[in-house]
Amino acid sequence: MNQDNKYFDLNRRKFLKTSAIGALVLGTYFVGSAPRAIAGVLEQPSELAKRANLFIALRPDGMVEITCHRSEMGQQIRTAIAQIVADEMEAAWDKVIVIQGKGDPKYGDQNTDGSRSIRYNMQRLREMGASVRYMMQHAAAKYWKVDPQTCTANQHVVTHSSGKSLTYKDLIDLALTITPPEADKLTLKTRKEWRYINTGMAHIDLADLVTGKAIFAADVREPQALVAIIERPPVVGGVVKSFDASATKAVNGVIDVIEIPAPKGAPQFQPKGGIAIIAKNTWAAWQGRKALKVVWDDGKNGDYNSEEFKKSLLKTVQTPQANIRDKGDAMGVLAKSSNKLVADYYAPHLAQAPMEPPCATAMYNKDSVDIWAATQNPQADMKTVAAMLGMDESKINVHVTMLGGGFGRKSKPDFSAEAAYLSMKVGKPIRVQWTREDDIQHGFYHAVSAQHIEASLDKNGAIESYLHRTAFSPITSTFSEGATTPGSFELRLGFTDNPINTPNMKLENGDAQAKARIGWMRSVSNIFHAFAIQSFIGEAAHKAGRDQKDYLLDTIGPSRIVDVTEQNATYDNYGGDKAVYPLDIGKLRHVIEKVADMSKWGRELPKGRGLGIAAHRSFLTYVATVVEVEVSDAGDLKVIKSWVAIDAGTVVNTDTVKNQTQGGSIYGITTAISDGITFDKGRVQQSNFHDYRVPRMSDSPLEVEVEIVQSDAPPAGVGEPSTPVYAPALCNAIFAACGKRIRQLPIGNQLKA
Amino acid sequence: MITLTINGNKHEFSGDPSTPVLWYLRDELNLTGPKFGCGMAQCGACTVHIDGVAQRSCVLPVAAVAGLSITTIEGLSEQGDHPVQQAWIEHKVPQCGFCQCGQMMQAASLLAANPTPTDDEIVSNMSGNICRCGTYPRIHKAIKSAAKTMASVQYFDPNEQGEKV
Numbered sequence: 001m002n003q004d005n006k007y008f009d010l011n012r013r014k015f016l017k018t019s020a021i022g023a024l025v026l027g028t029y030f031v032g033s034a035p036r037a038i039a040g041v042l043e044q045p046s047e048l049a050k051r052a053n054l055f056i057a058l059r060p061d062g063m064v065e066i067t068c069h070r071s072e073m074g075q076q077i078r079t080a081i082a083q084i085v086a087d088e089m090e091a092a093w094d095k096v097i098v099i100q101g102k103g104d105p106k107y108g109d110q111n112t113d114g115s116r117s118i119r120y121n122m123q124r125l126r127e128m129g130a131s132v133r134y135m136m137q138h139a140a141a142k143y144w145k146v147d148p149q150t151c152t153a154n155q156h157v158v159t160h161s162s163g164k165s166l167t168y169k170d171l172i173d174l175a176l177t178i179t180p181p182e183a184d185k186l187t188l189k190t191r192k193e194w195r196y197i198n199t200g201m202a203h204i205d206l207a208d209l210v211t212g213k214a215i216f217a218a219d220v221r222e223p224q225a226l227v228a229i230i231e232r233p234p235v236v237g238g239v240v241k242s243f244d245a246s247a248t249k250a251v252n253g254v255i256d257v258i259e260i261p262a263p264k265g266a267p268q269f270q271p272k273g274g275i276a277i278i279a280k281n282t283w284a285a286w287q288g289r290k291a292l293k294v295v296w297d298d299g300k301n302g303d304y305n306s307e308e309f310k311k312s313l314l315k316t317v318q319t320p321q322a323n324i325r326d327k328g329d330a331m332g333v334l335a336k337s338s339n340k341l342v343a344d345y346y347a348p349h350l351a352q353a354p355m356e357p358p359c360a361t362a363m364y365n366k367d368s369v370d371i372w373a374a375t376q377n378p379q380a381d382m383k384t385v386a387a388m389l390g391m392d393e394s395k396i397n398v399h400v401t402m403l404g405g406g407f408g409r410k411s412k413p414d415f416s417a418e419a420a421y422l423s424m425k426v427g428k429p430i431r432v433q434w435t436r437e438d439d440i441q442h443g444f445y446h447a448v449s450a451q452h453i454e455a456s457l458d459k460n461g462a463i464e465s466y467l468h469r470t471a472f473s474p475i476t477s478t479f480s481e482g483a484t485t486p487g488s489f490e491l492r493l494g495f496t497d498n499p500i501n502t503p504n505m506k507l508e509n510g511d512a513q514a515k516a517r518i519g520w521m522r523s524v525s526n527i528f529h530a531f532a533i534q535s536f537i538g539e540a541a542h543k544a545g546r547d548q549k550d551y552l553l554d555t556i557g558p559s560r561i562v563d564v565t566e567q568n569a570t571y572d573n574y575g576g577d578k579a580v581y582p583l584d585i586g587k588l589r590h591v592i593e594k595v596a597d598m599s600k601w602g603r604e605l606p607k608g609r610g611l612g613i614a615a616h617r618s619f620l621t622y623v624a625t626v627v628e629v630e631v632s633d634a635g636d637l638k639v640i641k642s643w644v645a646i647d648a649g650t651v652v653n654t655d656t657v658k659n660q661t662q663g664g665s666i667y668g669i670t671t672a673i674s675d676g677i678t679f680d681k682g683r684v685q686q687s688n689f690h691d692y693r694v695p696r697m698s699d700s701p702l703e704v705e706v707e708i709v710q711s712d713a714p715p716a717g718v719g720e721p722s723t724p725v726y727a728p729a730l731c732n733a734i735f736a737a738c739g740k741r742i743r744q745l746p747i748g749n750q751l752k753a
Numbered sequence: 754m755i756t757l758t759i760n761g762n763k764h765e766f767s768g769d770p771s772t773p774v775l776w777y778l779r780d781e782l783n784l785t786g787p788k789f790g791c792g793m794a795q796c797g798a799c800t801v802h803i804d805g806v807a808q809r810s811c812v813l814p815v816a817a818v819a820g821l822s823i824t825t826i827e828g829l830s831e832q833g834d835h836p837v838q839q840a841w842i843e844h845k846v847p848q849c850g851f852c853q854c855g856q857m858m859q860a861a862s863l864l865a866a867n868p869t870p871t872d873d874e875i876v877s878n879m880s881g882n883i884c885r886c887g888t889y890p891r892i893h894k895a896i897k898s899a900a901k902t903m904a905s906v907q908y909f910d911p912n913e914q915g916e917k918v
Binding site for chain 2: 209211212215218219227253282283353356357404435436655660662663666697
């Protein structure tokens with residue numbers, strides 16, 4: 001074994017010698033801000049490795065370590081990244097090991113939300129994999145003194161046209177002498193040559209998940225770790241006025257009681273403050289917390305009542321608001337119309353409620369902190385912890401565990417900051433465990449929203465003019481204290497990019513206060529925007545006396561590319577180049593037609609049954625869903641079956657896409673049947689799964705049939721796009737089944753009336 | 754002192770007898786397969802078998818299981834190959850996987866008591882276990898698969914060790 005290894009200096013494009021135990025390691029550099037891949041060989045382990053984003057390490061024993069720098073929360077990103085790299089490098093799958101990357105800006109973006117892991121990374125991962133394959137071919141050619149073109153890499157083996165072969169393991173040392181190719185010299189595999197990409201292969205963590213061996217945040221066992229449970233201010237912005245911990249301290253196992261400072265300014269991802277009970281074990285901390293007495297000063301949000309707020313939001317959308325998109329003369333046509341449809345829609349706050357409540361373990365060591373957390377965005381943990389502890393971000397080591405679901409909640413690392421602060425104060429490792437009540441009552445909630453839509457229909461029933469006003473508590477308020485206007489990043493989610501084909505359209509947005517912490521929840525404001533738009537189209541179809549599906553197709557109009565920026569709108573297309581990811585009505589039509597076929601749309605149904613349809617583009621992906629329901633005479637709702645057609649461009653793992661699409665659909669049931677999160681006196685009124693209902697098997701269809709549109713287009717989002725279409729498809733189905741129109745969520749008792 | 758059997762091994766517990774079994778398993782014995790999801794028997798992530806029957810360990814005091822036998826996912830099978838676990842792999846059920854140990858323990862208990870459950874029986878038996886990822890259709894299919902396997906194959910049942918009564 002060559003102990004005198006080399007690394008490739010990417011700046012000087014030459015090898016330098018080092019003396020550590022070596023492996024062939026490949027990474028990419030970011031050139032400026034563009035994530036262009038350049039292959040390089042680096043030696044590891046070494047400080048030098050920090051200079052590149054290490055993604056592939058071919059170990060001396062022939063095993064390939066592939067780094068996953070995105071958080072795993074059920075979307076099987078660890079498997080997808082390995083599929084891409086292993087395919088291009090021609091690695092044997094049984095020689096692939098996935099390493100979870102720590103939080104580190106060297107990887108580029110690690111914020112695992114917005115359904116963009118594959119979109120952001122597929123190309124550079126392919127290039128890195130192909131670089132290894134190139135180097136293996138060239139190393140073998142050098143050894144045999146033959147033309148590299150006569151050498152083929154296949155499943156960890158390079159074979160010469162004469163039939164002789166060498167394994168990747170044999171070639172590591174020689175490969176270190178091969179200059180890595182420039183990205184533009186690489187030959188990526190053709191789609192036909194893919195063996196892992198675009199298959200439904202089993203995910204790499206499956207065996208661990210079914211045996212209880214997978215390590216989630218609360219499963220991290222740091223020796224000496226104490227457990228903290230925290231009593232937080234019930235109202236956002238509230239502070240501790242006084243507290244009495246005498247009974248708490250008398251609980252056997254309780255070690256300490258520590259006040260966490262109140263946040264300053266906008267919430268951002270800061271802890272809410274409160275009183276932490278530190279104990280030997282979880283149960284002692286739990287008992288100690290029950291014995292704690294705290295008097296709170298609720299602050300300015302102590303008056304928040306969501307029922308009152310609902311009225312004010314619905315009032316806001318009755319009057320003209322800030323212009324977002326404007327085409328033709330919507331108001332003029334509406335004023336003259338004698339055939340109008342007017343509807344107001346409302347959707348409540350929701351909590352993401354991942355099965356694993358937030359949890360993090362932190363170990364403070366004077367000049368650094370180690371954190372093990374269920375985080376969607378480890379770099380946000382680094383920033384938040386660094387700010388709270390007054391340390392440099394580079395000293396915060398964030399180890400990402402498996403996430404027991406995320407859905408947006410875990411991109412906000414207040415729990416990691418709590419753990420880090422308490423570890424600093426106590427001088428021991430601390431595991432902060434949120435209870436379910438903490439999760440439901442101290443979250444970053446899905447925005448509450450009201451919308452007003454009116455349209456005039458022409459003599460054929462087509463929408464000739466369309467006005468849509470939206471008002472919702474904006475996410476901007478989480479980052480800018482008192483903000484009442486949403487960012488374009490919120491409005492772009494299903495509002496600005498409304499697909500209705502009409503000569504006159506006016507879209508407006510009204511300000512709204514946020515008196516709770518507002519955050520992303522799976523598909524974010526697409527949820528209420530798609531609910532309103534797709535429900536409204538269903539209502540208009542009925543008014544026009546048309547079939548829902550036919551009317552939907554006619555309403556979005558013929559296949560064409562739509563550029564909403566031509567209608568005085570600000571629209572960033574999810575950060576996707578509009579030449580690569582245009583708003584393509586043809587694709588939206590295609591998924592509608594496909595799902596109609598799948599569900600045998602138009603078939604006869606027994607009394608009490610109904611089909612509903614909805615279609616929506618989000619995260620650059622096109623989804624259409626049909627839901628079949630049964631509504632009994634007593635108003636009991638049963639979801640019979642769902643069908644989903646999804647066009648997400650190129651997909652890496654077909655089974656994962658199906659699983660995500662099934663799950664995203666069922667998550668969408670939450671938006672319809674959940675009781676929602678309500679507030680009184682600034683306090684969340686729900687506390688656990690008995691009063692914040694989420695779908696159970698009995699609420700779920702036993703079959704969600706998914707078809708993936710085969711596409712060569714670049715990859716788009718997968719984790720979120722099946723969620724926003726669900727509630728409107730369900731409500732359209734309910735209308736078809738029993739004639740009751742749901743304009744306000746949750747459905748609650750509306751079918752019983 | 755409370756004695757009990759966990760995954761076939763005898764244990765003695767000397768802590769607060771009101772401690773829920775879940776926290777004893779997780780905090781003291783480092784058996785982290787059973788998960789904490791709600792703390793009030795609403796979600797089923799903590800499901801274990803008490804003398805072969807699925808129960809929620811998050812609300813069950815250790816005092817209540819004195820002398821009884823507890824099986825966690827770690828003890829469901831030696832090789833991770835209980836028919837339910839095999840069916841979960843066959844149908845690629847898990848997404849995040851956090852709830853799945855509880856789901857599988859619930860399913861194994863259901864099938865032990867009722868080897869041929871109807872669709873509705875599966876739904877009513879499994880509706881105490883929440884999966885936020887929404888894998889219910891796959892869980893349902895996997896249970897039907899496991900039932901078929903169990904009808905045709907003898908398998909090791911940790912609760913039937915030794916002489917049958």
